[in-house]
Structure formats: C-alpha cells, structure tokens
Amino acid sequence: MSAEGNSAVGEHGVSKRVKAANRKPVKPAKPESRLAMVRRARKINRELAEVFPYAHPELDFRNPFELLVATVLSAQTTDLRVNQTTPALFAKYPTPEDLAAAVPEEVEELIRPTGFFRAKTKSIMGLAAALRDDFGGEVPGRLDDLVKLPGVGRKTAFVVLGNAFGVPGITVDTHFMRLVRRWKWTEQEDPVKIEAEIAEIFPKSEWTMLSHRVIFHGRRICHARKPACGACPITHLCPSYGEGETDPEKARKLLKYEMGGLPGQRLNPPPGYPGRPAPPLGASA
Numbered sequence: 001m002s003a004e005g006n007s008a009v010g011e012h013g014v015s016k017r018v019k020a021a022n023r024k025p026v027k028p029a030k031p032e033s034r035l036a037m038v039r040r041a042r043k044i045n046r047e048l049a050e051v052f053p054y055a056h057p058e059l060d061f062r063n064p065f066e067l068l069v070a071t072v073l074s075a076q077t078t079d080l081r082v083n084q085t086t087p088a089l090f091a092k093y094p095t096p097e098d099l100a101a102a103v104p105e106e107v108e109e110l111i112r113p114t115g116f117f118r119a120k121t122k123s124i125m126g127l128a129a130a131l132r133d134d135f136g137g138e139v140p141g142r143l144d145d146l147v148k149l150p151g152v153g154r155k156t157a158f159v160v161l162g163n164a165f166g167v168p169g170i171t172v173d174t175h176f177m178r179l180v181r182r183w184k185w186t187e188q189e190d191p192v193k194i195e196a197e198i199a200e201i202f203p204k205s206e207w208t209m210l211s212h213r214v215i216f217h218g219r220r221i222c223h224a225r226k227p228a229c230g231a232c233p234i235t236h237l238c239p240s241y242g243e244g245e246t247d248p249e250k251a252r253k254l255l256k257y258e259m260g261g262l263p264g265q266r267l268n269p270p271p272g273y274p275g276r277p278a279p280p281l282g283a284s285a
Contacts, residue, residue, distance in 0.1 A: 032184070032239075037184065037185065037201075038201050040183075040237055041183065041185050041201050041202070042201070042202065043237055044183060044234050044237050044238075045202065045206065045210055045213065047233060047234050047237070048213040048214070048216075048217055048233075048234070049209070049213060051213075051217075051233050052212075052213050052216045052217070053272070054270070054272045054273050054274060055209065055212035055213045055215075055216045056212060056269075056270050056273070057159065057163045057212065058079040058083075058215075058219075058264070058265040058266055059071060059074060059079050059082060059083060059159075059266070060083045060086065060087075060266050060267055060268050061163075061164075063164070064138075064139035064141075064160060064164035064165070065095070065096055065131070065139050066086065066090055067159065067160055067163060067164050068127065068139050068146075068149075068152070068156070068160050068164075069086070069089070069090075069099070069124050069127075069128075070082050070083075070086050071156045071159045071160060072120065072123050072124055072127065072151045072152065072156060073085065073086070073111060073114045073120055073124065074114075075116070075120070075151075076115055076116055077114045077115050078265065079265040079266075080265040080278050081113055081114055082114055083265060083266055083267050083278060084113065084267065084278070084279075084280060084281035085110070085111055085113050085114050085281065087267070087280075088110055089107070089110045089111060092106075092110065093107070093128075095137065096127075096128040096129075096131035096132045096137050097128075097132050097137055098128075099124060099125060099128035100125060100128040100129040100131075100132045102125060104121050104122075104125060107121045107124070107125060108121045111124075113281065120151070122150070122151075123150045123151025124150075124151065126149075126150030126151065127149040127150045127151055127152060130148075130149050130150065131149070139160065139164070141161065141164075141165040141167065143157050143158075143161060143169075146160060146161070154172075154191070154192065154195070155171055155172055155173060155191065157169070158170060158171050158211075159171050162207070162208035162211070163208070168204045168205060168206075168207040168208050169207055169208060169211070170195045170198055170199055170207045170208075170210070170211055171208075171211040171215070172191040172192075172194050172195050172198075173215060174224075175214065175215045175217075175218030175219055176194075176211060176214050176215055176218070177189075177191065177194060178218060178222070178224055179214050179217065179218050179222055180194060180198060180214070182222065182227075182238070182239075182240040182243070183237075183238060183239065183240070184239050184240075185197070185198060185201060186198065198210075219256060219257065220255060220256050220257050220258075220259040220260075221233075221254075221255060221259065222244075223244070223254065223256075226244050226245055226254060227240075227243055227244030227245070227254075228244060228245060228251040228252070228254040228255055229241055229242060229243065229244040229245060229246045229251060230244075230245055230246045230247050230248040230249075230250065230251030230252070231248060231251035231252045231254070231255055231259075232251070257275060258273070258274050258275025258276075262275070262276075263275065263276040263277065263278045263279060264276065264277065264278055265278055266278055267279075267280060
C-alpha cells in the first residue's frame with residue numbers, strides 16, 4: 001500500500017469513526033456511581049472495538065516460543081524494535097534447545113538493538129533452558145508455570161496465554177495503566193491490583209481483546225505526554241478530556257501508526273490490518 005493510500009486510511013478512517021471527537025464530553029454533575037462507571041467502561045470497550053476492529057498483539061511471532069521471547073525482549077523498548085531484531089535471532093536459534101545452547105556473547109550481539117541486551121540475554125537463555133529441562137521444550141499454557149520462567153512476570157504471561165493459547169487475560173502495560181486511570185476505571189497504581197479491578201468490570205471473554213484495544217488506543221491517540229483529544233472517538237465518554245490537544249487539526253497531527261498514515265510496528269501484520277508493514281532493521285520507512 002502506498003504512503004498516500006495509507007494516509008487516507010489514517011485521516012479518512014479517523015474522521016469517519018471519530019465524529020464523537022467534536023462532541024463535548026459529558027461531565028457528570030455528581031460523583032459517578034459504580035454502576036454508571038461500569039456501563040461507561042463497557043461502552044468505551046464497544047466503541048473501541050468499532051474503531052480498532054483489527055486490534056492485535058504488535059509483536060511478530062509464529063509460535064508460543066517466539067512470542068514468549070519477543071515479549072521478554074520488549075521490556076524498555078518498542079515492539080517495532082523487537083520485530084526488527086527477532087528475525088535474525090530466530091533464524092539462528094529457532095527452538096528453546098538451540099537458544100539454551102547458544103554462546104551468550106553471540107546472543108547479546110543479535111539482540112543489542114533492544115537495549116539492556118546482557119540482562120535480556122540472561123533471561124531468554126535462562127527461560128530457554130527451563131523450557132528444555134522442565135517442559136520438554138514446549139511453552140507451558142499455565143500462568144503458574146510461565147511466571148516461574150526467568151524474565152517472565154504476569155504481564156508477559158498473559159500476553160502469551162491470551163495470544164498463543166487463547167486463555168483470557170488482562171495485559172497491564174504502561175499504556176493500559178495510563179488509560180484505565182484516565183478513564184477513572186480504577187485509582188490503583190499497582191499492576192496486580194489494576195488487573196483485579198478491571199477483571200471485575202468486564203466478562204472474562206473480553207479480557208484479551210480489551211487489552212489490545214486499550215493498548216492500541218494508548219499508542220495511537222491517548223498518548224502519555226500529549227493526548228490527541230481533538231481526534232479521539234470517545235471524548236463523550238472520557239472524564240479526562242482536555243488533558244491533551246483539543247483542536248481537531250492539531251490533534252490529527254499527533255496520531256500515530258495507521259491512524260496517522262504511518263507504518264505500523266509489525267513487519268508481518270495480520271490480515272485485515274489497514275496500515276503499512278514496518279520496515280526491516282536499517283531500512284527507511
């Protein structure tokens with residue numbers, strides 16, 4: 001797809017879906033009840049499903065092992081940089097057995113672009129050895145087993161469970177934490193407590209896709225430093241409207257990835273993704 005064609009997806013697609021952005025948000029005259037908050041939260045989820053029907057994990061992977069390693073590598077860097085790095089890594093070490101037997105310095109050099117490469121090498125080689133020794137070379141499909149692996153916490157485990165095994169889970173990353181607090185779904189700051197409170201709001205069947213939609217929205221529109229409020233499709237449901245740029249034209253310039261006519265984060269995006277694939281490492285966008 002050409003840059004011009006994708007820009008049309010970004011601008012036309014946004015303008016078509018985000019007419020709500022021109023509506024003034026409803027400010028409750030009195031404190032919101034728990035029931036009202038739950039209803040508003042579920043409506044946000046439904047509307048985000050219409051805006052991002054193609055929401056998906058933004059790490060390239062072909063099997064649970066690749067997703068597990070990629071998710072560990074994604075700490076303190078972008079999914080884009082991980083996706084640009086893992087093709088060479090998995091070409092050389094396609095299985096847990098291969099990675100566990102690797103020379104650490106060679107792994108470090110391959111994953112250097114992701115940052116913290118020495119610590120990450122220790123984690124991914126350690127988890128590979130654990131998979132080889134304790135799980136027959138297979139990634140386990142249970143939370144309790146996954147979190148015992150080196151470098152794997154609840155967030156990583158839920159990414160793997162939800163996207164490689166179809167087990168519902170809530171992925172509480174920095175984007176998810178920021179948005180659920182902006183939307184007043186929770187006042188918690190601890191990821192485990194946030195996960196527990198959000199789980200009470202939504203049915204279990206929605207947990208994985210809710211995570212994708214919220215993260216997509218946070219990466220594309222509701223940024224940390226300057227949210228694109230004027231181009232947001234859910235301003236009428238957002239109690240924090242006005243924290244960012246409210247002018248529609250200026251806000252549209254803040255949109256990222258396919259919403260802004262730019263390449264996405266995956267080199268191999270799934271079918272239905274309306275934007276351009278990300279460029280390989282070293283290539284221009």
